[in-house]
Amino acid sequence: MQNDDHQKDHETNKASSWQSVVNDWSADKQSFDMPWGKLMMWLFLLSDTFIFSIFLISYMNVRMSATVAWPNPSEVFALTIAGHHIPLVLIAIMTFILITSSGTMAMAVNYAYQGNKKKTVYLMLATALLGASFIGMQAFEWTKLIVEEGIRPWENPMGANQFGAAFFMITGFHGLHVSAGVIYLTVIAKRINQGKYDKKGYHIVEITGLYWHFVDLVWVFIFAFFYLW
């Protein structure tokens, strides 16, 4: 596929033009010019987008159709720290942690392409550590809601019963993704450290990064629709 015609296409057609789409799909070659692992990750993330959308849409559906008042998330997730009652504070901290982990991941990808193995491994491990602390806080939040507030998937003392079902399903599925991401990051960081990608190239770091950024991206939507709305 890397012949002279292809080369010319690159120069005459901008990558963001419609002509480039026609070229990519009509020629007798692969349509997506990227490592297959990266394309597969994009396709997986696209399908995952649909799964999370279905959760959020069903949450919208039950919230709109509930005749009992929806609990105020601002109050449900408030914490009293040193005598101060702060609304939604734990969720805000979790948001900042996840964004920070996305930042360290983006830098890991950058250092990987520069060939700086040591910094890549350290930044990936930092990302995994931040992810693990996110899960820890989520475990704390779940415990508080289940034990202290008495929220269950089928009932809760603060209002609409559907609140519990939506909360546990959405944050649980996201937490599962974070947990999987932490394991994924640790495994890949270990393999990079062992030098298993020295010959193959470091695209694996960008692929891992795509997954991690997606987990952060989903949290942006959960934060907006579940916690703030």
Added chain:
Amino acid sequence: MMKQQSDIPSVASHVEQRHPISMYLKVWLLLFVLSACSYMVDYFQFQGPLRWTLILTFMFLKAGLIIMVFMHLAWERMAVKLLLFLPPFAILVFIALMSSEADYVFINRIMSFFNP
């Protein structure tokens, strides 16, 4: 949009992303500020359409930054962007369907639960 590097083969130039670290730090800072802004929406207890507009604005700005810069989609070819942005329109259709269905269920519940 696409930067051609002379020291590496042309195919690799749009596969490997080489940007200065400072760009990531700036986006990171911007995401922090936007998150703080969306938290402030709750902290100051804005209500009604103002609240929803602010939440959605900050949400889309954050999502856009993550997808375009952190996930490098801004530097991908148009075919990749179409692959990722066209299917989610089905989600918008689904949202429209399910919100009208939810309204219908709500009205039915009001009529049968509170109007015997």
